[in-house]
Amino acid sequence: MPLVLNEEQEMLRDMARGYLTDKAPVTQLRKLRDTEDESGFSRDAWRDMAEMGWTGVLVGEDHGGVDMGFMAMGVIAEEMGRTLTASPFVSTAVMAATALRQAGGGAHDARWLPSIVAGEAVIALALDEGRKHDPAKTAMKAERHGNGFKLDGAKTFVADGHVADAMIVAARTAGAPGEEQGLTLFMVEKDAAGLKTERTMMVDSRNAAHVAFDGVEVTADAVLGEVDNGAVILDRALNAGRAALAAELSGSAQESFERTVDYLKERKQFGQVIGTFQALQHRCAHLFTELELARSIMMKALQTLDEAPEHAGHIVAAAKAKVSQVARLSANEAVQLHGGIGMTDEHEIGFFMKRIRVASEMLGDANYHADRLAKMQQY
Amino acid sequence: MPLVLNEEQEMLRDMARGYLTDKAPVTQLRKLRDTEDESGFSRDAWRDMAEMGWTGVLVGEDHGGVDMGFMAMGVIAEEMGRTLTASPFVSTAVMAATALRQAGGGAHDARWLPSIVAGEAVIALALDEGRKHDPAKTAMKAERHGNGFKLDGAKTFVADGHVADAMIVAARTAGAPGEEQGLTLFMVEKDAAGLKTERTMMVDSRNAAHVAFDGVEVTADAVLGEVDNGAVILDRALNAGRAALAAELSGSAQESFERTVDYLKERKQFGQVIGTFQALQHRCAHLFTELELARSIMMKALQTLDEAPEHAGHIVAAAKAKVSQVARLSANEAVQLHGGIGMTDEHEIGFFMKRIRVASEMLGDANYHADRLAKMQQY
Amino acid sequence: MSDLETFRAETRAWLEENCPPEIRKPVESEKDICWGGKQWTFVSEAQKTWLERMAARGWTVPSWPKEYGGGGLSKEEAKILKEEMRELGARSPLDSFGIWMLGPALLKYGSHEQKLKFLPPIARGEIRWAQGYSEPNAGSDLASLATKAVDQGDHFIVNGQKIWTSYADECDWIFALVRTGPMEPKHDGISFVLIDMEQPGVTTKPIKLISGKSPFCETFFDDARAEKENLVGELNRGWDVAKYLLTHEREMIASGGSGLFDARPLGQHAAQTMGVEDGMLVDPVLRADLTRCDIDGLAFMCAIERYKDEAKAGVGMGAKSSVLKYYGAELNKRRLELMMDIGGSEEFEWESPATNEGKIARMWLRTKANSIEGGTTEVQLNIVAKRILEMPGA
Amino acid sequence: MSDLETFRAETRAWLEENCPPEIRKPVESEKDICWGGKQWTFVSEAQKTWLERMAARGWTVPSWPKEYGGGGLSKEEAKILKEEMRELGARSPLDSFGIWMLGPALLKYGSHEQKLKFLPPIARGEIRWAQGYSEPNAGSDLASLATKAVDQGDHFIVNGQKIWTSYADECDWIFALVRTGPMEPKHDGISFVLIDMEQPGVTTKPIKLISGKSPFCETFFDDARAEKENLVGELNRGWDVAKYLLTHEREMIASGGSGLFDARPLGQHAAQTMGVEDGMLVDPVLRADLTRCDIDGLAFMCAIERYKDEAKAGVGMGAKSSVLKYYGAELNKRRLELMMDIGGSEEFEWESPATNEGKIARMWLRTKANSIEGGTTEVQLNIVAKRILEMPGA
Numbered sequence A, B: 001m002p003l004v005l006n007e008e009q010e011m012l013r014d015m016a017r018g019y020l021t022d023k024a025p026v027t028q029l030r031k032l033r034d035t036e037d038e039s040g041f042s043r044d045a046w047r048d049m050a051e052m053g054w055t056g057v058l059v060g061e062d063h064g065g066v067d068m069g070f071m072a073m074g075v076i077a078e079e080m081g082r083t084l085t086a087s088p089f090v091s092t093a094v095m096a097a098t099a100l101r102q103a104g105g106g107a108h109d110a111r112w113l114p115s116i117v118a119g120e121a122v123i124a125l126a127l128d129e130g131r132k133h134d135p136a137k138t139a140m141k142a143e144r145h146g147n148g149f150k151l152d153g154a155k156t157f158v159a160d161g162h163v164a165d166a167m168i169v170a171a172r173t174a175g176a177p178g179e180e181q182g183l184t185l186f187m188v189e190k191d192a193a194g195l196k197t198e199r200t201m202m203v204d205s206r207n208a209a210h211v212a213f214d215g216v217e218v219t220a221d222a223v224l225g226e227v228d229n230g231a232v233i234l235d236r237a238l239n240a241g242r243a244a245l246a247a248e249l250s251g252s253a254q255e256s257f258e259r260t261v262d263y264l265k266e267r268k269q270f271g272q273v274i275g276t277f278q279a280l281q282h283r284c285a286h287l288f289t290e291l292e293l294a295r296s297i298m299m300k301a302l303q304t305l306d307e308a309p310e311h312a313g314h315i316v317a318a319a320k321a322k323v324s325q326v327a328r329l330s331a332n333e334a335v336q337l338h339g340g341i342g343m344t345d346e347h348e349i350g351f352f353m354k355r356i357r358v359a360s361e362m363l364g365d366a367n368y369h370a371d372r373l374a375k376m377q378q379y
Numbered sequence C, D: 001m002s003d004l005e006t007f008r009a010e011t012r013a014w015l016e017e018n019c020p021p022e023i024r025k026p027v028e029s030e031k032d033i034c035w036g037g038k039q040w041t042f043v044s045e046a047q048k049t050w051l052e053r054m055a056a057r058g059w060t061v062p063s064w065p066k067e068y069g070g071g072g073l074s075k076e077e078a079k080i081l082k083e084e085m086r087e088l089g090a091r092s093p094l095d096s097f098g099i100w101m102l103g104p105a106l107l108k109y110g111s112h113e114q115k116l117k118f119l120p121p122i123a124r125g126e127i128r129w130a131q132g133y134s135e136p137n138a139g140s141d142l143a144s145l146a147t148k149a150v151d152q153g154d155h156f157i158v159n160g161q162k163i164w165t166s167y168a169d170e171c172d173w174i175f176a177l178v179r180t181g182p183m184e185p186k187h188d189g190i191s192f193v194l195i196d197m198e199q200p201g202v203t204t205k206p207i208k209l210i211s212g213k214s215p216f217c218e219t220f221f222d223d224a225r226a227e228k229e230n231l232v233g234e235l236n237r238g239w240d241v242a243k244y245l246l247t248h249e250r251e252m253i254a255s256g257g258s259g260l261f262d263a264r265p266l267g268q269h270a271a272q273t274m275g276v277e278d279g280m281l282v283d284p285v286l287r288a289d290l291t292r293c294d295i296d297g298l299a300f301m302c303a304i305e306r307y308k309d310e311a312k313a314g315v316g317m318g319a320k321s322s323v324l325k326y327y328g329a330e331l332n333k334r335r336l337e338l339m340m341d342i343g344g345s346e347e348f349e350w351e352s353p354a355t356n357e358g359k360i361a362r363m364w365l366r367t368k369a370n371s372i373e374g375g376t377t378e379v380q381l382n383i384v385a386k387r388i389l390e391m392p393g394a
Helices: A007-023 A026-034 A043-051 A070-083 A089-103 A107-117 A230-266 A278-307 A313-343 A349-361 A366-376 B007-023 B026-034 B043-051 B070-083 B089-103 B107-117 B230-266 B278-307 B313-343 B349-361 B366-376 C003-018 C045-057 C075-088 C097-109 C112-123 C238-255 C266-274 C284-313 C320-348 C359-367 C377-388 D003-018 D045-057 D075-088 D097-109 D112-123 D238-255 D266-274 D284-313 D320-348 D359-367 D377-388
Strands: A123-126 A141-145 A148-159 A166-172 A183-189 A195-201 A207-218 B123-126 B141-145 B148-159 B166-172 B183-189 B195-201 B207-218 C129-132 C148-151 C155-166 C173-179 C190-196 C202-206 C216-227 D129-132 D148-151 D155-166 D173-179 D190-196 D202-206 D216-227
Touching: A007 A043, A007 A070, A026 A349, A070 A089, A070 A230, A070 A278, A089 A107, A089 A123, A089 A166, A089 A230, A123 A148, A141 A166, A148 A166, A148 A183, A148 C320, A166 A230, A183 A207, A183 A230, A230 A278, A230 A313, A230 A349, A278 A313, A278 B278, A278 C377, A278 D284, A278 D320, A278 D377, A313 A349, A313 A366, A313 D284, A349 C320, A349 C359, A366 C284, A366 D284, B007 B043, B007 B070, B026 B349, B070 B089, B070 B230, B070 B278, B089 B107, B089 B123, B089 B166, B089 B230, B123 B148, B141 B166, B148 B166, B148 B183, B148 D320, B166 B230, B183 B207, B183 B230, B230 B278, B230 B313, B230 B349, B278 B313, B278 C284, B278 C320, B278 C377, B278 D377, B313 B349, B313 B366, B313 C284, B349 D320, B349 D359, B366 C284, B366 D284, C003 C045, C003 C075, C097 C112, C097 C129, C097 C173, C097 C190, C097 C238, C129 C155, C129 C216, C148 C173, C155 C173, C155 C190, C173 C238, C190 C216, C190 C238, C266 C284, C266 C320, C284 C320, C284 D284, C320 C359, C320 C377, D003 D045, D003 D075, D097 D112, D097 D129, D097 D173, D097 D190, D097 D238, D129 D155, D129 D216, D148 D173, D155 D173, D155 D190, D173 D238, D190 D216, D190 D238, D266 D284, D266 D320, D284 D320, D320 D359, D320 D377
Parallel strands: A123 A166, B123 B166, C129 C173, D129 D173
Antiparallel strands: A141 A148, A148 A207, A166 A183, A195 A207, B141 B148, B148 B207, B166 B183, B195 B207, C148 C155, C155 C216, C173 C190, C202 C216, D148 D155, D155 D216, D173 D190, D202 D216
16 A cells, blocks of 8 residues: 555545635634533534544444544544544544454453444543553552452543543453553443542643542453453553644644644744745755654554554554644744744644644654654564 | 863964964875875874973873963864864874863873873773763663772773773673763773774764774772762763863864865856855855854863863763854855865865764764753753 | 952841842742842742842842933952842842843944933833844845835834734833834844834734744734834844844853753663663664764853853854754754653643653654754854854855 | 466566576675666576567566667566566566656657667666766756756766765766756756766765765766757747656655665564663663554554555545655654664674674664755655645745
8 A cells, every 4th residue: 555645535635625724623622611511622623523424534444434543533533633622532533443343352342332423422531541652651550359340540641531431441351550461441430439520620721631440340351451461452542542633733733834834924024034044944945854753654644553453552642742843843833934923822833832742642642652663673 | 261262272272273274284184095194194283282291181180281371272182173284183182081080089180191191091981882882871881890900891882992091991890771870980001902093984084983992900099080980070070071072063064165166166057256246245154154153162062171070061062063064055056066076086175074073973963962961951 | 348248248147137038049940030020929928039139139130220210330349249139048039121131232333311211120120121133034034024114203103013023912112113214225224113002003912933922922013103212223234233232142042051961961861751671771773863962062062161161261252152043943843852762752742741741742842943043043043154164155 | 267377377487497596595795786877787697688688579668668778568568577576586677767768758758769769778788877967056956056068069067076976986977967057047047968977077885874885976077978860849848747747756766665674673682682681771861762662563564555545446545655755764763763772882893893894883874865866855744735735835
């Protein structure tokens, strides 16, 4: 598969860009923020996306999905990055859908995938427990309890956690924090006794939840995949989520860059359009080059997820690292080159800086992935 | 003491610049290289320097030195960096002089300091054993042998080793490689049986020696300082040497920068002096700022060596790290901004790049010192 | 005892007796800093007493002449007063743009009448001043400002808009650059005028920043009136006043360089926050960035020290403030990026008490302005290239 | 079997039969690469045989027309030949600037007579060509070249100096840009001429680089003669030819992007060279740089792949070669800086067999030219800003 969008994917991109620019642009995010919207995303828009098939982009046709694959998923995520559209796309349509599909064959996929596709169910991944993403550090315990398990502990930074109908929860059934193995995934529904969700408003005007598990009892059926062996499915879900965030970041970075270049072509100081200043031109040219590299490695990660998902860990890590780093550079240059106006809340460019920061931290920042890559190569 | 040169130091600087520009400029280094000079430095110039008191800048008046202190030492080293003057200044007048003075009271200082001051003796420090500087990793053994010791092992990258009348050799009398403690320093004279010195020509047209110790026997009197406790003196000598290299690097970096700015003011392309291009101006302004910071922290390190040498480890490490990093940036920008001509051996700018590379690696590169600083602060 | 020693002893005694105990504690909230002005509400009786007692001696502006409400102190005396106040932990009785900016401008360019009229109320904290320089289309290129002041005989009628006027909504008067010579070359048609903000033609609107609330406002002039007697310096020569004040401001920033930049090492903060395993920070890649940033921070502090010592010794070059402003701003931005790396997802909570309402995240966003305000990074680099390196113009 | 399949079978059989076994081994020394020309000494009988056999079929220049010494192959056939040669491990029979540069220029701009005269000797490796473009005062600004060619009726008299003429001391002829219209605007007074180097007016002098010996020379023209019939394209229109060739060159560099950049990960090399303790490289600060550089290297390779795929699909933008040239050069420099960091003091031995005569140090120094030759980094950034981002001129 060549590293370019095919016709179908290009059509999808045009459609996505048209829809998002029109119906879910940055002004929507601002409004969600200013009205302190309860969900933190537009339910109407999410229904539209379901109708367009986006919620089922990674879901097999047997469960009502359009099954267009990761490259197509990336197209949607990238366009959402351009408009900073808030939605449960990454949590639900990407990570949960991938986990459920991967687990497959049990009751969970039949129970949840169709309602994901329908835009009805929101499913969050409850994984992180501390300030920095690191699945191996998971400490939360799931102890055998009767025929099932009892969950005790707390999760933080659970994207869409406060509106989730269910959560995929990673808990330790074996081993000690710091070990990759010994995790088990559980499907926990929102009304489970002992589950407490507290919404937090975030710097990017999106939201995430603190989730407390106070002796939450689940049956053995709640296990997604195999006991102690949750890493298999978790890794797939994380790779999918990281690639989606990389695509989103790439979109946000490109958009903020393009807006900046446009601004430089307009803004005058010292009697000149400031885009004529060579120092600014060189910075823009450098940044453009970095954006090209970032987009290329992001696409390669998506392509690998489509073609050889079992070998995608390395390239996805590299892509998340590279895109995160470049997107931050892009955000910084964007605000700086917009000057004072870029510092105001009234201008939209600051929204990009905020979302890029959060998305670059989610599921592991550039340093985390760089470190992982070094470890994968034994140095 | 304020962080500026005093009148005496300014006079020293003017004198040094005058002498070195006139008698030991870059052309001298080129000539030493092209004639494959045996010593690798000009004996005549070294005698002149002794007459001017430079060899005794860190030696007490009781041994014939001028005892002007580290700030003055730095002035000389910085000027030598500007002219890339090859001399045993750092090995002999800085490191050996500091070690001998620190050890003090024994026979060694009386034996060697006057002849260092006179410009007669060259003394090298035989420390490194591998490609990267790390004193704690010293593995070379000194075993008790009769009343004295027997040295077995090999040293590399011994600056001025092939012309040294004696070497200060660090060898392990206790502990294991990786431990800071357990080293002992020995004065080993050049005609010791079993000592083999092999000169290596280096990329910077200076030279260093591989030194092999094949059962070299020394008496107990050869010990400099205390047995097993060589680190005390070694640290002082290394701090002195690192500060001297930082000063030298700062001089080389400033000189290559100034030559580059001059070139940009002359060279025309596209009908314009290329120094008018804003992108180049900003790079130069950034580099100037970095050079100012590097010079400031280097001076602070020298000042601390004068005022509170026992607490100088931290600032010297930071200075060596910062100056090494900035000097490399300066060398790279210098060659790039000179364009094709900067790539030719005929032009002098390449000599700066080469020497800066070697001096930045000597006694620990920027990464080594950054790592040390992190370790000093327990992280 | 020398005169200065006597002065020190007397000052210490006076401060001991007159500085209320509440004022000797570190500033805890923003309201502890007294800005004065008609709208000011004292946070405590002590704050009021302290201002009154200090103002009565002219010590809110110790080195201004006595006839204009100052203390008439010599440089050395003013330094001693500062030292003794620090010794006691005494807060500043009054901070204001009137003291820092307008005062020096009036002292240099104002008429005797203007000084008599405006300086004492500044010294007593009665009138609070705003600064009206930047406009939406005149940022780095300040001289392209468009706010118009049309000559009406004994007064001007002012129309236009200023931006980044700090605390304008709490100020009483504004000193502003306005265009009085629309046909002159751009630097030659600017005047420096003082405008009463208590008139219907002047309105203000606070500016919200990406980091949240800010002291900045937009200020609009809609047929506002400025008396001609309140023109400072000559007509159309306001650029001289502005340049003088900008240099003054830059030097203030540079000499308070450490205020611009928090030099506490990040490495140890990271170790406490993120944790250490086997003697090494849990994120070894970030560790490399932190130790390098700390080294640069140390070098930056050394440069500040060296420049100060050079200034004292009367050696060294000019335009240093651009070197420090440029590097300090960029370093500060880098530092807060790293603080965010250290804090990770926990810093993202924007309104939570756990993060003190997103304190670090807001600081992080706020630092982005460091390289814009007070002369952008690009302008500083231009200055270094042109004035220090003497690189030729295009 | 399709025609192409037949061609492949026949080609394979012919190669099997005609490619000497010595030629099927990887290139070991520089002399294993055959450049041809009058001064060429074959390193082996096999090298000579291989050149003759391939030249006889026109396969040294497979896609050139047969009448000019080429193989007359279609694009597809040429690709098959390349694949089959690679399959066999067969070395290229002939490399030269004549094949890469002059040939394409003559095919596009040359007269039939010129093609007949010059192309076959190139194809047979009889004449070796040098390229005469840059001058000491015409580097990035090539069009400011000053080498003068004065019209003498049937010939020009050439005076001036070229620099960076690769292998000029081993070449027979040179294609050069010369100024024939001294009064015209600078791009309009340049001509593209072919000059025989076997004449007293042409001398060369090798250039030593900071990395040591180099293929580069200076070439001096001192009343050298160039026949008018050897003017390629129109008089004073040489800039068109040059632009065509420069684009051609940049595309060659970009399409061979991986050749420009060695993408082998540095991390593992460092681990082997420096050592690992408790699973981590002994230098954890350097480790951070290495893993970041490896990520950038990987992203760079992805960009090359994507651009190639875009070219095949006929989408994407132009001027990509500047993106790759810029980043590849800078990355390569960074990579060799890191290689030197890894190698430490041992790489400094300049003439020692232990370092293969300072191999890595020389590579490190040599990479510094990557961002100068073939269009400097600054020129590439200008191109990206102007042509892709369409940023306005000053």
